[in-house]
Amino acid sequence: MHWLLAARRNRPQPPLPPPHLLPLEEQSVAVNQTGIAQPAIFSASYALAKRLEHLGIKPQRMVGHSVGEFVAACLAGVFSLEDALRLISFRASHMQSLPAGTMVAVRIKEEQLLPKL
Numbered sequence: 001m002h003w004l005l006a007a008r009r010n011r012p013q014p015p016l017p018p019p020h021l022l023p024l025e026e027q028s029v030a031v032n033q034t035g036i037a038q039p040a041i042f043s044a045s046y047a048l049a050k051r052l053e054h055l056g057i058k059p060q061r062m063v064g065h066s067v068g069e070f071v072a073a074c075l076a077g078v079f080s081l082e083d084a085l086r087l088i089s090f091r092a093s094h095m096q097s098l099p100a101g102t103m104v105a106v107r108i109k110e111e112q113l114l115p116k117l
Helices: 004-011 025-030 034-054 067-075 081-097 110-116
Strands: none
Touching: 004 067, 034 067, 067 081
């Protein structure tokens, strides 16, 4: 959880207002911010899964990526919905407070990469 360690070094920004309370022209910008996007993705994914469950479609196994992992864990009973929402909120606000960065995919073996770092 490197994001957690990084977040402890930086003070989190104040929470963002819910997008529907922002002026219309700012709403599309707000939803692209991690602090708003992650809780929204979690909520929509969880709601969809519960709707499918209500219709009788129940998974035998679950897997997710990023926020989806939290949804799958919550649905599997690893933690309660309330705890999941707290965790996603914490994660999103702290990730939002980190400086902007980039990602890169490196398609070589670890042994080849380590000497170059």
